[in-house]
Amino acid sequence: EVQLVESGGDLVQPGRSLRLSCAASGFIFNDYAMHWVRQAPGKGLEWVSGISWNSGDIGYADSARGRFTISRDNAKNSLFLQMNSLRAEDTALYYCAKVRPMIVMNDAFDIWGQGTMVTVSS
């Protein structure tokens, strides 16, 4: 079964850091680009960041650039999001998502995890 499982979400104070992880299984992880998408409580979807299959191409939303770093470990079938200088507006459910076709950096997301909740509050 193709599966993505996020972890690492927590309640943190503004200005602190957090590292999210996404464990992939059921597909050849290093054939696919991966992305992070977030959803604030009661709000819509917001793309955060994406990384190509070989980490050669990386993209960030303006809200994430300079504070968040996406990375992956293909040997461990894992995706990461290092989040620094967290703000209240970063409070959201963070999903990892797999792109539909092999190798392509940006495409529709055909597999999503259940998400991990990040709450930034003092």
Add this chain to the structure above:
Amino acid sequence: EIVLTQSPGTLSLSPGERATLSCRASQSVSSIYLAWYQQKPGQPPRLLIYGASSRATGIPDRFSGSGSGTDFTLTISRLEPEDFAVYYCQQYGSSPLTFGGGTNVAI
């Protein structure tokens, strides 16, 4: 950044009726880079349509997508009870990738 505007915000319909959802882009989007998702409460989004009109694996044929340029449409030909949810469009042709604000299809 390409802004996607979805309308209406809420669509109130009954099972068996036809639903027509709109997604308008602030600038032209190649049709191969437009997707639609369905999201139910407490669940992650589910891919319905990619490339503006191609159904994802396992998606029933009552769901169809169309459009080009700046205007795209998701049509649900006959609503089933399980179709009542929020629907999002997404463009992935240019960075940053963007989503529309969503349309709530409600009973």
